[in-house]
Every structure is written in structure tokens, then in C-alpha cells.
Amino acid sequence: MALNIVLFGPPGAGKGTQSERLIQKYGLIHLSTGDIFRANMKEETELGILAKSFISKGHLVPDEVTINMLKEEVLKHPESKGFIFDGFPRTTVQAVALDEFLATMNSSIKVMLALEVEENELRERLMKRALVSGRSDDADEKIIQNRINVYKNETAPVKTFYEKQSKFISIDGIGTIDEISNRIYGAIEKN
Ligand code: AP5
Numbered sequence: 001m002a003l004n005i006v007l008f009g010p011p012g013a014g015k016g017t018q019s020e021r022l023i024q025k026y027g028l029i030h031l032s033t034g035d036i037f038r039a040n041m042k043e044e045t046e047l048g049i050l051a052k053s054f055i056s057k058g059h060l061v062p063d064e065v066t067i068n069m070l071k072e073e074v075l076k077h078p079e080s081k082g083f084i085f086d087g088f089p090r091t092t093v094q095a096v097a098l099d100e101f102l103a104t105m106n107s108s109i110k111v112m113l114a115l116e117v118e119e120n121e122l123r124e125r126l127m128k129r130a131l132v133s134g135r136s137d138d139a140d141e142k143i144i145q146n147r148i149n150v151y152k153n154e155t156a157p158v159k160t161f162y163e164k165q166s167k168f169i170s171i172d173g174i175g176t177i178d179e180i181s182n183r184i185y186g187a188i189e190k191n
């Protein structure tokens with residue numbers, strides 16, 4: 001059975017940082033919808049131009065566009081031992097679509113690991129990263145706040161979706177990167 005993990009959490013929670021560790025340890029494919037959008041923005045593809053109009057304001061890219069893109073990426077890796085979905089699903093519509101899509105491949109999500117970090121710490125991390133990231137959505141405090149608000153209103157409810165399937169695990173996202181990795185490994189190995 002594939003080890004498919006949803007690595008969940010608010011902006012700046014450490015999803016990307018922890019994904020790097022997980023792909024190495026478990027030999028998984030990392031699919032970050034944010035990273036894929038940014039690569040398209042850099043190449044100025046049609047998708048990138050569309051995505052930029054939402055991302056630079058801190059809004060979500062529409063579900064249909066995001067879901068189709070994600071499916072294409074999954075299909076590029078038929079031999080994968082499993083995927084880390086980082087930043088996806090971000091709405092309940094996306095979560096339902098992911099379940100249905102994986103089912104067509106006789107696959108499913110094993111677990112949702114939700115990194116929990118309080119808002120002040122998120123703001124601090126993102127403002128620090130803004131100095132070096134060049135990300136348009138880090139550039140401005142107001143946009144950072146928009147992303148946090150969108151998370152609270154539209155994305156946090158996705159936890160309930162996985163809770164109902166008994167797949168939800170909360171991970172304390174405060175501490176050193178190593179400490180948090182060890183919490184994640186522990187949670188994966190218990191399941
Ligand atoms: P996305 O790229 O997913 O960004 P995000 O969710 O805002 O999160 P970040 O990537 O900023 O943070 P992260 O949790 O990966 O943390 P990181 O490891 O970098 O999405 C960007 C945008 O794309 C969205 O706003 C939306 O517009 C669009 N989008 C993406 N997916 C979408 C979807 N499914 N549907 C619709 N739209 C979508 O760490 C953050 C910082 O903290 C780093 O500087 C890091 O070094 C530092 N850090 C990490 N761990 C620690 C630690 N333990 N202690 C201290 N600092 C730490």
C-alpha cells in the first residue's frame with residue numbers, strides 16, 4: 001500500500017522544510033502545489049500567469065485549476081512508493097477530489113499530519129523569510145495576513161474531513177526542525 005501523506009498546516013508552518021526530510025527518509029515524491037505554481041510563474045506559462053493573479057494577493061487559486069494540475073503531476077510518477085501532498089488539499093472540494101482520484105488508482109491517503117503553529121510565530125517566520133525568498137506573497141505584511149486568514153476560513157476545515165476518516169494527526173510544529181521531524185516519524189511509524 002502506498003504511503004500517501006497529506007502534510008498540512010498554515011503558511012509558514014514548515015510543510016516544505018519537513019517534506020525535504022520525509023522524501024529522503026521514506027523515498028516519497030514531494031508534490032507542493034505552491035512550488036509547482038511558482039515554477040510556472042517563473043516560466044510565465046499560461047497556468048503561471050493565472051496563478052500569479054491569485055497568489056500575489058494571498059488568495060487561493062481556483063479549485064478546478066489546482067485539482068487538474070495536481071492530477072497531472074501524480075500521473076507523472078506511476079512507480080512512486082507514495083506522495084507527500086504539501087499545500088494540497090486546501091479546500092474540502094480539493095480533499096474530495098483527491099480521494100476520488102486516488103480511488104481510481106486503487107490508492108488512498110494514509111494519514112494527514114497537521115503541523116500546528118500559532119499565528120505570531122507564523123508571521124515572524126514569514127517576515128524573516130521575506131528578506132531572502134523573493135516570493136511575491138511574502139513581500140507584504142498584509143498579504144501574509146491574508147494567507148493566514150484564508151487558511152483559517154477555507155483551509156482549516158479540511159482537518160474535519162480527515163478527522164471523520166480517522167486519519168487526522170496533530171503535530172506540534174514549534175521547536176527545532178529536528179524535533180519536529182522526529183514527531184512526524186513517530187506519528188508515521190505508529191500508523
Ligand atoms: P504554498 O507554497 O503552499 O505556501 P504556504 O502554505 O503559504 O506555506 P509556505 O510555503 O510559506 O510555508 P511552509 O509551511 O511550506 O513552511 P516552510 O517550510 O517554507 O502556497 C502559496 C500560494 O499558492 C497560496 O497562498 C495559494 O495562493 C497558492 N496555492 C498553493 N496550493 C494551493 C491549493 N491547493 N489550492 C489553491 N491555491 C493554492 O517554512 C517557513 C519558514 O519558516 C522558512 O523560512 C523556514 O526556514 C522556517 N522554519 C521552518 N521550520 C522552522 C522551525 N521549526 N522553527 C523556526 N523556523 C522554521
Ligand code: MG
Nearest residue numbers: 015016032034
Ligand atoms: Mg511551502
